[in-house]
Amino acid sequence: MDKLKSVLSGEEAARKDDKTVLETVNEASTLGWGTRMKGFVACFVVGGACAVLGVCLLFLPRIGITLFIVFYTFGNLCTICSTMFLMGPMKQLKRMCDKTRALATALMLTCLVLTLCAVFWWKNFGLALLFVILQVLSFAWYSLSYVPFARDAILKMFAVCVR
Numbered sequence: 682m683d684k685l686k687s688v689l690s691g692e693e694a695a696r697k698d699d700k701t702v703l704e705t706v707n708e709a710s711t712l713g714w715g716t717r718m719k720g721f722v723a724c725f726v727v728g729g730a731c732a733v734l735g736v737c738l739l740f741l742p743r744i745g746i747t748l749f750i751v752f753y754t755f756g757n758l759c760t761i762c763s764t765m766f767l768m769g770p771m772k773q774l775k776r777m778c779d780k781t782r783a784l785a786t787a788l789m790l791t792c793l794v795l796t797l798c799a800v801f802w803w804k805n806f807g808l809a810l811l812f813v814i815l816q817v818l819s820f821a822w823y824s825l826s827y828v829p830f831a832r833d834a835i836l837k838m839f840a841v842c843v844r
Contacts, residue, residue: 712766720766728759750800750809754793757820761789769824792816 712720737751739745765773777786792815799809825831 694770717766724759724763724766728756728763729758731759746801746806746809750813753813754796754816757789757793757816760820778781782823782826785819785826789816789819789823792819 717720726749733751735756738752739749767773768776776782792812796809796812796816799805799812822832825835
């Protein structure tokens, strides 16, 4: 009954306007576990399919490299967004900005943007391919941060190889 009174008096609308954007996004992300898994799988499959399609389109004359870069970059973004279904957007953003992942996240997102800039504004395909390689490496380094001690193992392996 109190809920009905607050809605009819306009108090509910005033209270909703006081919410921040982050609170609104967090409320909208209250999905059930089954829905979260479906969203995760759908986004992950779309991301993987875009990456594979991009590689297949790479060999088209003239526009192949542009299509490759666009599809590959979009695939990486879908893959990153797929994990937001598992954790929720706020928790994912907080984890991306953790002390251990902040540099990898910044490098990964910067490479995504620079790849598209190199193709569409600078029209430099060699630079775009360099940024795609950096995308792969930074995405791998970012992903390894979720596996306990994986980064340390990789660093120790490289230290042994250098000696």
